[in-house]
Amino acid sequence: MEDTALCIRLLLFILLLLAAHIHHNNAEKTAGSVLLESPLFPVMEGDDVTLRCRNKMSLINLTANFYKDDVLISCSATGYMTIHSVMKSDEGLYKCNISGAGESPVSWLSVIASAVILDSPIHPVMEGDSVTLRCRKTETATDHIADFYSHGIYIGTGYNGEMTIHSVSKSDEGPLKCSISGAGDSPERWLTVTVAVILETPVLPVIEGESVTLHCRNKMATSNMAHFYKNDIFIGSSFTGNLTLQSITKSDEGRYKCNVSGGQESAQNWLDVRECPNKAIQLCSDQLPVLLYLFVRTVATILWVALLLLVLRKHHYYQDW
Template identity: 35%
Template sequence: MEVTALCMQIFMNVFVLLLTKPDLSYTDQKPVFPLISPDRLQFFEYESVSVSCEEDKEVKAWRVRRKLHKTSSANDSDACSVPAASCSIQYVFESHSGEYWCENHEGEKSQALNISVTGGSVILNVSAQPVKEGSTVTLKCIQKDTEEPHFSDFYKDGIRFGSDYETDMTFRNVSKSDEGLYKCTISRAGESPESWLAVTSTEQGLYMIRKPVNCIFGH
């Protein structure tokens, strides 16, 4: 009886978790986010960017989709304009800025990542993938065509929270309260776009894997 009661409690807990996590329960191996290489959300024009849904080689149904902030004939025929498991853009432009996600033939979608391409001189190096609670995260303010140290200001949700001459800002033991829109500025160089830093407590990382619970009911 004790074993049966325990299994029933486990079953109810799993059922509640599935109800409260609708975005992660499409399939056992559904990518929560597409993979971006290099692993950041902001790019200078003329950089190369790759987007992929092929984290699990056994899953071939997922395709890269996107919704650009602005439409332009300049990118109508690039590699990411046709749904495929992965795509690479050799030279990105501001018109490539937009939402990128993974989708299968049944219309199930991953969460989207917002890629920003700037024609300016400053970007913020922020991880494209969500970071785990308790981890250490470093934001880096980058000025185009120079590696010289410079004074940088960092902003979260439009409010300045720190400055650093070494261009880096490190968070230790991050929590959900650190989630938000981040950008940086460099004197006489300008400011970066804003990007969302996502913080997750999901232990499985990029994939939500549902494992069966082995319970035997009855005598």
């Protein structure tokens, strides 16, 4: 008995050692697998900074949580986080974690304070829109005379620190900066201008058999000539900018876009086509009269048969008398 108990204890001890060894190996495999990619060098106030959290063991972008000074600041489904127009207060220790993969080492983000800041749109602007730029000192809210530059070329002076670019075009896209006498230049900000071609399609699903009109419009073009595409395949042109699809079917469902002269192209829109409701009995709007006729005829037939049976029954009744 003692020998048996001793063997059992030795076996349990060996199993515990084996489990600890396996856990240690797995920990070594996962430790350090999560990385936070951040700027290696200091960034200037006003710049946009993108952080990326990734797992060295996977090529897929995974959902990640981002922390600054151990405080949760963002959750991203793509593993990316962008700090727009970074400020000195954004300086600090950053880290991230991925569920099931662990936590990254901390990374220090260093921000260099700038005496002059250019406020410009963070998001892309549309061709034809007006854009207001504002040049200011970081330590005061007082308005100052400022000079503005695009691609390093002087474009105007704002005597209250502001300048408006009316009806922007694609040529206005690029780096902007401003300068205040005695304070210096601002960091450059990038202005993104999107092409003003829009394809208007039905927002809600359409029913088979209906007609659908696609409208391609351009805020900047003098001509309404437009070319239309479905799933990147050319389907037609229009001098009015409108294209009508007659009696659409399920096969017309797909991604649509258009372009105008000069190669400017719209974003793609999805056209959703639904089958006619109760298609099995063909209850479509253009067949309602036929269905109504069949219904009336059926009811009339039933009534006629019922009346005939009633007459025959009375006839037999009188015969019996």
